[in-house]
Amino acid sequence: ARSFLLTVLLLNLSLVCAQCDQLVDWAVWDDFTDSTSTGTIATDGGPVSVTMSANYEFNSTSSIYGYSNFNGFNGPLPPNTTTPRTTWSAGENGETTMCFSEPVANPVLLFSSLGASNQPVTLEFSHMYATVFAGNGMLYPDNQTIIGEEGYTILVFPGMHECVTIYSSTPEYYTNITWGLNPPLFDVLITGPGQDCA
Numbered sequence: 686a687r688s689f690l691l692t693v694l695l696l697n698l699s700l701v702c703a704q705c706d707q708l709v710d711w712a713v714w715d716d717f718t719d720s721t722s723t724g725t726i727a728t729d730g731g732p733v734s735v736t737m738s739a740n741y742e743f744n745s746t747s748s749i750y751g752y753s754n755f756n757g758f759n760g761p762l763p764p765n766t767t768t769p770r771t772t773w774s775a776g777e778n779g780e781t782t783m784c785f786s787e788p789v790a791n792p793v794l795l796f797s798s799l800g801a802s803n804q805p806v807t808l809e810f811s812h813m814y815a816t817v818f819a820g821n822g823m824l825y826p827d828n829q830t831i832i833g834e835e836g837y838t839i840l841v842f843p844g845m846h847e848c849v850t851i852y853s854s855t856p857e858y859y860t861n862i863t864w865g866l867n868p869p870l871f872d873v874l875i876t877g878p879g880q881d882c883a
Contacts, residue, residue: 709793711763711865717745722769726866734786735864741775749861750798754837758818763795768861773806779853788847789866793817794840797861799833806857807832811850814840833860841867 712724712735721738722745737743748765755762773779785792794814800806800822813828820837831838842849 709760709763709865709867711761712863713764714745714767714769714863717769724864726864728866733789733866735783737769737781737783737862739771739775739779739781741772741779743769743771743774743781746770746859746861749795749863750859751837752797754797754820755795755818755839757820758839763863763865768797768863770859770861772856772859773808773853774856775853776856777854779856781851781853782848783850783864784848785846788845790845791867792842792846792849793865793867794842794849795861795863795865796831796833796836796838796840799823799831799836799838799860800855800857802835804855804857805832805834806853806855806860809852810842811848811852812842812844812846814842817841 710726710728712726714722714724716723719742720740721736722743724735724737726733726735745767747767749763749768752762752765771781773781783794799808805824808831810829814831815828816825816838818837818839819825822834822836823838824832824834826832831840
């Protein structure tokens with residue numbers, strides 16, 4: 686029973702780690718209206734839309750600030766075009782939610798210019814993340830919190846998700862964010878009789 690559990694755990698870990706070097710399909714954003722925006726992610730299974738909404742107003746920039754800071758990422762970067770620009774400006778009790786048009790596996794989230802020098806911004810997530818790219822200016826105190834001081838990072842949220850919410854408490858000048866989907870390398874099917882773990 687213990688070897689079965691260890692095998693399942695190792696398979697799950699290798700699936701998350703395997704995502705690091707995979708092709709990421711990134712969102713193309715449009716339709717910005719005050720506190721919402723919609724993006725479309727072209728996948729092999731057809732387009733998936735992602736809607737970003739917040740309890741404050743946000744807009745966009747025509748490109749991703751500090752784009753070259755992601756050059757060490759093992760995979761394609763998002764298009765350096767129109768991207769959501771958030772200020773986390775609700776301050777305390779800020780909420781930014783991203784929902785996909787269908788449940789998706791292992792969504793990927795890019796942050797560019799999170800916080801500023803000597804003005805850190807702390808974000809908490811509704812789901813646990815793993816770091817796919819750890820750029821400059823970032824701290825990762827636990828698997829649901831990040832802190833940026835002019836930070837650059839890419840996170841993956843392992844598992845199936847329909848929505849992910851970001852909780853913010855510190856407004857700032859702006860952060861670019863965008864979502865992608867990272868198709869798994871292969872499907873894992875575990876079959877066989879159930880095991881008693883006692």
